[in-house]
Amino acid sequence: MNPQKIAILTDTCADIPAELAAQHQIFTLPLTISFGEEHFRDGVDITPAQVYRRMAEELPKTSLPSGETILGLFAQMREQGYEKVLAILFSSGLSGTYQAVKLMGEGFPGLEVAAFDTRSGSLGTGLTVLEAARFVEEGRTWNEICALIPRLIANTTVFFCVDTLEYLQKGGRIGKITAIAGTMLQIKPIISFTPAGELISVAKVRGRAQSIERVTQLAADCYQAGRRCNIATAHGDAPEDGAKAAKLLRQKVPAYQRHFEGIVDCTLGSHTGPHLIGAGIQLLDDDM
Structure with a gap:
C-alpha cells in the first residue's frame, strides 16, 4: 500500500541484499570502487569477495555515485509514477553521497525529495531503510x-x-607501528560510528572468538528491557563467523522483532579489509 507514491532511495553501503530491496521496492545507488584506472559500481560490477581478493595486491579507492547516476535514478522514479522520495544514505562523515543526493534532489522537477544522513553505514543504514519501507x-x-x-x-x-589492522593502517587511519604491534598480539579492534558519523575505535580484544563475542555483547548492551527492537548482523566474506554472530545476538536479545542479515559492502570493506563482522540494534518507540 503506497497511496502517496513514496519511493525509497538508499546506497549500496546499506548492505541490503538485492532480493530484499526488490521485495520492498527500494532503489539503490551504487558507490564507485576503483583499482587504478579500473572503475566498478559497488555490488553491480564487482562483489565484496572480489574486492577482498584484489586488496592483497592493491588498495582500492572509493568515491560517491556520479551526478549522472543520481539524476538517472530520480528520472526512473518519476517515470514509474513516484512523487516523493525518502533518501536514506551512508554517513556524511565518510562519503559525500548524502550531500550530492540532497543537492540534486532539491532541484529535480516532479519529485519532492527528503534526504536523511544516517551518520552510520552497513547495518545502521540498512535497519533504518527497512523500517522506512x-x-x-x-x-x-x-x-x-x-x-x-x-x-x-x-x-x-x-x-x-575488524579481523586485521593492516588495511586501517594502509588507509592512514592508524599508524604502522600500532598495526604491527596489534597484529603480533592478535588485537582485534571494535569500531563504531561517532555522533558525526565517523569511524571510532570503542574497544580492543585479543583473538577472533573473543571479538565476535564482544561485538555482539556491545550491541546487546544497548537493549532496553520492555522496548521493541530490531537486530542486525553482517559479515565481510566470512559466512561461518557471520552465522556465529547472528546466533549469539539472537540469544542475547531474544525479544527482537526482526533480524536483518547482510553482507558488508565493497565500500566499507575497502577501508577495513576482509572478514569484518557487524552487529547492531535499533530500538523502536511505541508509535513506530
Missing part, C-alpha cells in the same frame, strides 16, 4: 514518516570487529 507499506503519511526517520537514526547503534 515498512512505514510506507503501512500507509503512513509523508509528514509522519519524515518525522520518524530521524528518531530511527538516533535509536540505531552498530558495532564492527
Whole structure:
C-alpha cells in the first residue's frame, strides 16, 4: 500500500541484499570502487569477495555515485509514477553521497525529495531503510514518516570487529607501528560510528572468538528491557563467523522483532579489509 507514491532511495553501503530491496521496492545507488584506472559500481560490477581478493595486491579507492547516476535514478522514479522520495544514505562523515543526493534532489522537477544522513553505514543504514519501507507499506503519511526517520537514526547503534589492522593502517587511519604491534598480539579492534558519523575505535580484544563475542555483547548492551527492537548482523566474506554472530545476538536479545542479515559492502570493506563482522540494534518507540 503506497497511496502517496513514496519511493525509497538508499546506497549500496546499506548492505541490503538485492532480493530484499526488490521485495520492498527500494532503489539503490551504487558507490564507485576503483583499482587504478579500473572503475566498478559497488555490488553491480564487482562483489565484496572480489574486492577482498584484489586488496592483497592493491588498495582500492572509493568515491560517491556520479551526478549522472543520481539524476538517472530520480528520472526512473518519476517515470514509474513516484512523487516523493525518502533518501536514506551512508554517513556524511565518510562519503559525500548524502550531500550530492540532497543537492540534486532539491532541484529535480516532479519529485519532492527528503534526504536523511544516517551518520552510520552497513547495518545502521540498512535497519533504518527497512523500517522506512515498512512505514510506507503501512500507509503512513509523508509528514509522519519524515518525522520518524530521524528518531530511527538516533535509536540505531552498530558495532564492527575488524579481523586485521593492516588495511586501517594502509588507509592512514592508524599508524604502522600500532598495526604491527596489534597484529603480533592478535588485537582485534571494535569500531563504531561517532555522533558525526565517523569511524571510532570503542574497544580492543585479543583473538577472533573473543571479538565476535564482544561485538555482539556491545550491541546487546544497548537493549532496553520492555522496548521493541530490531537486530542486525553482517559479515565481510566470512559466512561461518557471520552465522556465529547472528546466533549469539539472537540469544542475547531474544525479544527482537526482526533480524536483518547482510553482507558488508565493497565500500566499507575497502577501508577495513576482509572478514569484518557487524552487529547492531535499533530500538523502536511505541508509535513506530
